Amino acid sequence: MARTTAQTESAPTLVVKNKGLLTAALMLATIMQVLDTTIANVALPHMAASLGAAQNEITWVLTSYIVAAAIATPLTGWLADRLGQKRLFLIAVIGFTVASALCGIATNLPEMVVFRLIQGLFGAVIAPLAQTVLLNINPREKIGQAMAIYGMGIMVAPIIGPTLGGWLTESFDWRWVFLINLPVGIAAVFMLWAFMPATEITKRRFDFFGFGMLAISVGALQLMLDRGADNFWFASTETWVELGLVVSGLWVFVVHCLTAENPFIDVRIFKDLNFMLASVMMFVVGITLFSGLALLPPLLQTLMGYPVIFSSVMMAPRGVATLLSMVIVGRLSGKVDPRIMMLFGTGCMAYSLYGMTSFNLQMDYWPVVTTGVLQGFGMGFLFVPLSTMAFSTIAPRFRGDATSMFALVRNMGQGVGISLVTAVLASMMQVNHAELAARLTATSQNVVNQMPGLLTASPQITAIINGMVTQQAAMLSYLDDFWLMLMLSLAVIPLILLMRGPRIPERELTDAEKALERAHAMGD
Structure with a gap:
């Protein structure tokens, strides 16, 4: 039987020169990389004008980064064994920084897409590798606090990304x-x-076939989700081909990992119940967190008419609340059952989403701020204990593969979530528009009482009325997305209850108690 729990396998805590400064360096690199998943969103219109790209083409600036990062993330464990954690981390950060500079001087769209691909490939290993190092340099009783620090970068950075990106774009240049x-x-x-110590290098054989199957599956899934709406989903041959690659690639990958002697990813990590359940929950967290970040800017700017900078500032308190909650969770770690904190965090998120289902076009900005603060506060109470529970029972020798897979499911949740809410938004706008327009008939009592001249009005008035219907239909479609996110948040609550609680270490006996036990044994 494979040893997949910390009770059966342990590893000594890695000794470092200055753990505080090393942690700061790890988080500096992580925040830099995670910020780039959202910081460019608000700058896309300015990029399109500067690079001479159409609006539907400029989205490849985001897609190319996501696809490259999704494909390269599972490589983290093997590369860390092959190159050593320190060497890999330095290569990744240097490569990401150089690619960022190239993106900043790009002169056309093809150059930008290529440079973003390179940025995604180097950046993919930074977050999971940082998590692995934090797990290795902290003893078991400090893992909760370490994950709180890690969570600050992973959760707060994408939230403040649009705010920072909007300020940089408006104040300086995209x-x-x-x-x-x-x-x-x-x-x-x-x-x-x-400050980062060198680690032992393991000559681990690279499983080209396993990586190829996973890369095909992940890449095809991301492309299907990103391009599905433009291709009218399953009305397009391309979508069916991409779906076939996803299913066949994933199936072959799983079978290969179960039967190969040295697979690319050791699937025994999923025998650990906590890790498996936490991975599913992290996928849902990726959907709810990043979907909300993708929905709010167009809602605030397009429907409510707020400028870019102000709409970005309205989202900033969410990040502050997340930061505050993670500080609190760090203090509570080891004192409160992580499952209780996760239930509290999920409850806060669900309640905030329920509040968002009451948004309307006549409200001011305060409901956006208050629901965002509540959601951000709950996110901290969910993410940190979730990461702690995921790795609390996983064997140290599986940490490299486990952290890369954990990052992969979070990234895939982000991609699936954004594509899902975008598809629901587009579909429900048509449905809601049709339903609202159907009520504006000559026989409708409301029309007769309130707008008797609607059907005989001038084309200009009819166009104004149609614009109002379109605006209301769009608002209702955003509410439909919020209801979907609320249902997903509530659906993960049973998973929290199924997780195993933290193992309480046995108390070491005092000398007097040991002597008393020996006396009892001699008496028997």
């Missing part, structure tokens, strides 16, 4: 969205080189 990574990357490289 190119600074990428160029800001240069001083951060350089500082991280020097700190990592000075």
